[in-house]
Amino acid sequence: MELPKSFPFAEAENKWYAYWLKKGFFKSIPDHREPYTIVIPPPNVTGVLHMGHMLNNTLQDVLVRRARMQGKNACWVPGTDHASIATEAKVVQMLAEKGIKKSDLSREEFLKYAWEWKEKYGGIILEQLKKLGASCDWDRTRFTMDEPLSKAVIQVFVDLYNKGKIYRGTRMVNWDPKGLTAVSDEEVIYREVQSNLYYVKYPVVSHAEGNPSESIEFITIATTRPETILGDTAVCVHPDDPRFLHLRGKYAVIPFVNRVVPIIFDTYIDMEFGTGALKVTPAHDINDHKLGIKHGLASIDTLSPDGTMSEAAGHYIGEDRFVVRKKIVKDLEAIGLLVKTESIKNKVGHSERTQAVIEPKLSVQWFLKMESMAGPALQSVMEDEVKLLPEKFKNTYRHWMENVQDWCISRQLWWGQRIPAYYLPDGRVVVAETREKAEAECINRYPEANPNLLQQDEDVLDTWFSSWLWPISVFDGFEDKNNADINYYYPTNDLVTAPEILFFWVARMIMAGYEYRGKKPFNNVYLTGIVRDKQGRKMSKSLGNSPDPLELMAKYSADGVRTGMLFCSPAGNDLLFDESLCEQGRNFTNKIWNAYKLVKGWKIKEFSPSACDISAMEWFQHRLNQASETAEDLFDKYRISEALMCLYKLTWDDFCAWYLESVKPDFGKPICLEVYNRTITFFEHILSLLHPFMPFITEEIWHNLAQRSEGSSLVVSTWPLAGNYQPEIIRSFEHAANVISEIRNFRNSAGSSPKITLEIYSEDQTLEEYQDLISKLANCHLFIQSEKPEGCKPVLAGTSEIWIASAGISNPEEEKKKIIAELEYLKGFQHSVEKKLSNSRFVENAKPEVVENERKKLQDASLKMDKLMQQLQTFSQ
RNA sequence: GGGAGCUUAGCUCAGCUGGUUCAGAGCAUCUGCCUUACAAGCAGAGGGUCACUGGUUCGAACCCAGUAGCUCCCACCA
Numbered sequence: 001m002e003l004p005k006s007f008p009f010a011e012a013e014n015k016w017y018a019y020w021l022k023k024g025f026f027k028s029i030p031d032h033r034e035p036y037t038i039v040i041p042p043p044n045v046t047g048v049l050h051m052g053h054m055l056n057n058t059l060q061d062v063l064v065r066r067a068r069m070q071g072k073n074a075c076w077v078p079g080t081d082h083a084s085i086a087t088e089a090k091v092v093q094m095l096a097e098k099g100i101k102k103s104d105l106s107r108e109e110f111l112k113y114a115w116e117w118k119e120k121y122g123g124i125i126l127e128q129l130k131k132l133g134a135s136c137d138w139d140r141t142r143f144t145m146d147e148p149l150s151k152a153v154i155q156v157f158v159d160l161y162n163k164g165k166i167y168r169g170t171r172m173v174n175w176d177p178k179g180l181t182a183v184s185d186e187e188v189i190y191r192e193v194q195s196n197l198y199y200v201k202y203p204v205v206s207h208a209e210g211n212p213s214e215s216i217e218f219i220t221i222a223t224t225r226p227e228t229i230l231g232d233t234a235v236c237v238h239p240d241d242p243r244f245l246h247l248r249g250k251y252a253v254i255p256f257v258n259r260v261v262p263i264i265f266d267t268y269i270d271m272e273f274g275t276g277a278l279k280v281t282p283a284h285d286i287n288d289h290k291l292g293i294k295h296g297l298a299s300i301d302t303l304s305p306d307g308t309m310s311e312a313a314g315h316y317i318g319e320d321r322f323v324v325r326k327k328i329v330k331d332l333e334a335i336g337l338l339v340k341t342e343s344i345k346n347k348v349g350h351s352e353r354t355q356a357v358i359e360p361k362l363s364v365q366w367f368l369k370m371e372s373m374a375g376p377a378l379q380s381v382m383e384d385e386v387k388l389l390p391e392k393f394k395n396t397y398r399h400w401m402e403n404v405q406d407w408c409i410s411r412q413l414w415w416g417q418r419i420p421a422y423y424l425p426d427g428r429v430v431v432a433e434t435r436e437k438a439e440a441e442c443i444n445r446y447p448e449a450n451p452n453l454l455q456q457d458e459d460v461l462d463t464w465f466s467s468w469l470w471p472i473s474v475f476d477g478f479e480d481k482n483n484a485d486i487n488y489y490y491p492t493n494d495l496v497t498a499p500e501i502l503f504f505w506v507a508r509m510i511m512a513g514y515e516y517r518g519k520k521p522f523n524n525v526y527l528t529g530i531v532r533d534k535q536g537r538k539m540s541k542s543l544g545n546s547p548d549p550l551e552l553m554a555k556y557s558a559d560g561v562r563t564g565m566l567f568c569s570p571a572g573n574d575l576l577f578d579e580s581l582c583e584q585g586r587n588f589t590n591k592i593w594n595a596y597k598l599v600k601g602w603k604i605k606e607f608s609p610s611a612c613d614i615s616a617m618e619w620f621q622h623r624l625n626q627a628s629e630t631a632e633d634l635f636d637k638y639r640i641s642e643a644l645m646c647l648y649k650l651t652w653d654d655f656c657a658w659y660l661e662s663v664k665p666d667f668g669k670p671i672c673l674e675v676y677n678r679t680i681t682f683f684e685h686i687l688s689l690l691h692p693f694m695p696f697i698t699e700e701i702w703h704n705l706a707q708r709s710e711g712s713s714l715v716v717s718t719w720p721l722a723g724n725y726q727p728e729i730i731r732s733f734e735h736a737a738n739v740i741s742e743i744r745n746f747r748n749s750a751g752s753s754p755k756i757t758l759e760i761y762s763e764d765q766t767l768e769e770y771q772d773l774i775s776k777l778a779n780c781h782l783f784i785q786s787e788k789p790e791g792c793k794p795v796l797a798g799t800s801e802i803w804i805a806s807a808g809i810s811n812p813e814e815e816k817k818k819i820i821a822e823l824e825y826l827k828g829f830q831h832s833v834e835k836k837l838s839n840s841r842f843v844e845n846a847k848p849e850v851v852e853n854e855r856k857k858l859q860d861a862s863l864k865m866d867k868l869m870q871q872l873q874t875f876s877q
Numbered sequence: 878g879g880g881a882g883c884u885u886a887g888c889u890c891a892g893c894u895g896g897u898u899c900a901g902a903g904c905a906u907c908u909g910c911c912u913u914a915c916a917a918g919c920a921g922a923g924g925g926u927c928a929c930u931g932g933u934u935c936g937a938a939c940c941c942a943g944u945a946g947c948u949c950c951c952a953c954c955a
Contacts, residue, residue, distance in 0.1 A: 850897085
């Protein structure tokens with residue numbers, strides 16, 4: 001049977017994934033084994049796979065597959081997130097395309113559409129993950145709005161409310177006047193724009209009842225939003241600003257509305273900016289709002305939800321804010337209060353979805369107090385209860401946790417878990433899990449009230465308010481606190497996610513973990529980087545620089561893309577993605593495939609192995625053990641990229657380039673059975689080590705390399721343990737390999753064909769063991785003898801010298817040049833070591849072994865130099 | 878504005894407690910090869926003042942201080 005030249009991955013991927021599912025290898029139920037658990041960071045239910053998911057999920061799969069092979073009960077729980085904002089936006093858009101406005105629908109009608117949409121498009125991403133080879137337990141797939149999970153969310157809300165940790169409060173939100181909704185900070189895009197800075201003077205009076213016409217003095221403020229003047233309730237200056245000291249206790253008069261407001265002093269002011277005096281509009285600016293609270297100022301909301309001036313503004317009522325901006329400037333100028341106009345650059349927030357300029361607006365929201373929850377979560381990370389990888393994120397984490405602000409958990413949306421708060425017409429509130437319970441509670445607490453009049457809060461909860469429960473809720477740890485799953489799988493082992501959501505998600509899961517289980521949710525958090533393009537730009541749809549993962553996998557194979565992504569993505573580092581990485585991954589699969597093709601093509605016969613075979617097998621066994629140990633260590637330190645690179649080199653360089661070349665029989669000759677069997681064993685070992693990275697090709701080859709019993713698979717085979725190895729054996733082989741390289745090098749520089757068999761002599765006894773191997777790989781006859789034969793070129797390999805019978809193939813000029821360069825280098829080297837050794841302070845202070853080493857270096861160097869000098873002399877003869 | 882981090886070969890990154898021929902790896906580049914597993918390959922080679930300036934030390938890529946540049950997070954400049 002002729003094998004194809006490269007790995008036929010498309011078929012193999014489908015075949016093996018179906019096989020794994022059919023055999024249920026990814027399923028997990030609690031048993032006597034040690035559990036290994038990962039919960040997936042749930043992607044948006046309507047999302048599609050992008051490069052970030054690829055990196056993240058490949059890493060998880062590597063960890064899970066290795067754990068499974070190590071004999072642990074591996075459980076990778078998949079699922080999706082309802083993503084209120086994103087999904088609702090998509091549904092609204094879909095409806096708009098059908099000519100339906102959200103505002104024309106009832107909540108129930110809208111949700112019906114949303115669920116239909118979710119059923120239709122939801123979960124595509126999970127199907128895509130299967131293409132990648134993700135070994136999730138698909139029977140455990142969860143969605144954050146599945147009934148038990150939603151129930152858990154409501155239960156937690158009620159519980160925290162009853163504990164006094166949830167409260168209602170006023171907060172400034174980002175209001176989108178076009179979308180008529182509040183949007184989260186993440187949905188506000190700050191853009192640098194050219195704006196006008198208007199300098200406006202306000203009359204100053206000395207009494208609260210002062211009359212502006214009596215004023216002889218003015219204070220000039222600078223503003224980019226003059227339309228908000230109508231909502232001003234103070235003017236603020238810096239307490240240390242000498243220009244305004246005399247204004248202490250005085251008042252300013254707001255133009256048009258003639259409101260007399262205090263002049264207040266606060267260090268918040270930047271004296272350098274504008275005039276050093278700030279107009280304070282607590283209802284329409286976040287910092288002014290803070291100042292307002294601090295100084296007890298009134299808050300006048302001069303804007304209607306649609307961005308026009310409200311009744312409270314008193315003037316320009318019903319006109320759009322930007323129209324008013326122009327008008328008010330003109331009117332100020334007319335009454336002589338506009339001092340000047342400057343052009344400046346500033347950043348203005350725009351709504352990501354509607355592009356409208358965001359207006360800060362006060363509104364009533366639900367909050368979760370963070371203080372008491374942050375403490376244990378901070379301590380846990382600082383004491384490495386929960387380990388962050390890489391560790392540098394501990395700093396950022398601490399900084400955030402120490403300055404944590406209360407979490408605004410309400411969202412003005414319909415898609416999500418509706419807040420279980422019920423209001424009486426007079427505004428009194430009861431919080432309960434269901435309407436029935438709320439009514440009962442109402443009767444209990446407010447016997448005089450009519451429970452039929454209770455109205456549920458219109459808002460839903462922030463999506464993070466359900467995802468923070470994920471590691472518990474996927475195991476139904478709220479509904480049934482002591483079920484077998486939660487007791488077995490929780491705390492989970494590793495979490496793999498992006499540092500961007502360290503606070504939004506990771507920190508909050510830790511809080512919820514301690515609050516509801518009294519235990520951390522996971523042991524380790526592996527933080528990946530962001531996948532960027534070659535120029536370091538974030539991948540985004542609008543830039544069009546984000547490749548389609550499915551196309552990449554179709555082109556380079558899933559294994560190729562997986563390894564390509566992992567070749568250079570250490571934890572916490574951004575990955576500058578380039579398709580050439582996938583190419584490298586694909587080439588690697590090709591290399592493995594061809595090694596398999598070679599081995600598979602051998603004819604086997606029973607006879608004794610050659611000396612060359614024996615030395616190769618011995619060396620490779622030790623080298624394999626060494627590499628296994630290194631890889632194991634790297635895995636344990638979560639240096640996944642490095643573990644892969646270690647195995648890459650083991651496979652390509654050691655196994656293919658050296659070992660297989662050493663034992664490869666001459667053309668048409670058979671291989672001896674013992675060597676063949678040994679080779680298969682080595683190959684299997686390598687396939688096992690590579691399996692977590694490249695599940696498909698390894699499975700394919702593993703099945704074809706030997707007879708396998710029915711239902712067996714590399715997926716559930718045993719992870720190979722690193723045996724002992726002797727470094728001396730590896731070193732002595734490396735010496736032989738070095739000799740081979742030198743001979744090849746000699747050939748290259750002499751322009752001699754590799755087909756010519758050379759005669760080589762050496763007095764180095766240690767080469768005797770590898771005599772056959774060197775002869776084979778360097779196409780030569782190696783003789784070990786103490787005398788140097790006539791007419792040979794000496795070549796230095798390490799500290800030992802070989803002599804090459806080079807009749808007619810030498811290139812004396814080249815050789816001479818090389819020797820001289822080498823001598824120069826050694827001279828410098830020798831000099832520096834001598835200097836070090838003649839320094840008495842070095843000899844006295846340095847550790848004895850260090851000094852000893854320096855002496856050894858010096859010895860080796862002089863030995864080499866002697867030999868090189870001798871060689872040089874042969875040229876002058 | 879506050880905080881954190883980074884700067885080592887053309888690119889992406891290792892380099893652990895300062896000391897082994899310590900200046901490394903992979904990719905890319907160059908040279909020579911269609912050698913019967915693989916040209917998606919083979920055999921070789923070149924390439925770096927470890928950002929800069931001082932300091933500590935017998936000894937610094939590594940420790941300390943300063944300078945420059947870059948990145949990220951938080952806050953949002955009236």
